[in-house]
Amino acid sequence: DSGVTQTPKHLITATGQRVTLRCSPRSGDLSVYWYQQSLDQGLQFLIQYYNGEERAKGNILERFSAQQFPDLHSELNLSSLELGDSALYFCASSVGGGGGYEQYFGPGTRLTVT
Amino acid sequence: GDSVTQMEGPVTLSEEAFLTINCTYTATGYPSLFWYVQYPGEGLQLLLKATKADDKGSNKGFEATYRKETTSFHLEKGSVQVSDSAVYFCALSPQNQAGTALIFGKGTTLSVSS
Numbered sequence: 113d114s115g116v117t118q119t120p121k122h123l124i125t126a127t128g129q130r131v132t133l134r135c136s137p138r139s140g141d142l143s144v145y146w147y148q149q150s151l152d153q154g155l156q157f158l159i160q161y162y163n164g165e166e167r168a169k170g171n172i173l174e175r176f177s178a179q180q181f182p183d184l185h186s187e188l189n190l191s192s193l194e195l196g197d198s199a200l201y202f203c204a205s206s207v208g209g210g211g212g213y214e215q216y217f218g219p220g221t222r223l224t225v226t
Numbered sequence: 227g228d229s230v231t232q233m234e235g236p237v238t239l240s241e242e243a244f245l246t247i248n249c250t251y252t253a254t255g256y257p258s259l260f261w262y263v264q265y266p267g268e269g270l271q272l273l274l275k276a277t278k279a280d281d282k283g284s285n286k287g288f289e290a291t292y293r294k295e296t297t298s299f300h301l302e303k304g305s306v307q308v309s310d311s312a313v314y315f316c317a318l319s320p321q322n323q324a325g326t327a328l329i330f331g332k333g334t335t336l337s338v339s340s
Contacts (some may be wrong), residue, residue, distance in 0.1 A: 217269040217270040220269050
């Protein structure tokens, strides 16, 4: 158990809908990262927050957004969903905001868009 | 840009065989290097890390040495077990402070039979 929690574990929704994925980091960690894992693209970094502020952005679509709240939990919002958004979405956390820190991953949310 | 290249899988071994999974990277400066393991249906678990040249990371019988001269971080284990069957990801964390996302290889599937 990494100490990172993600809800829900599974999510099935229809095209055009909007969903919210939730992540709670390990106790004491200030950074939260979101990654997408799909068979064709592998593991892709989406976005990082550090202590409530956006720190780095990766291959995140404009239809996707995220935020980190004062209690340090984070939410990833996916809107106007398309079939191609079906994937595993992982949250990870680390104690620092810079390079070199280990990232600890949650169990993931499996999103299926039908 | 920075990248990680792993050997293509799947790798199929018998129990107690020697394991090597090759990983090479392209990055500026001195990135931190990691191996993560993903068991079926689970999130990624940090297996080991190295933060500077000639560092050796080790955990659970697995080892990897940070080789700056060959830009490599090959994973080895002297005697694999059936329980080691999983997908293994090599990753790097860039040196610069701004971009701290992990950059992953495509993963190598290991299957160990008894």
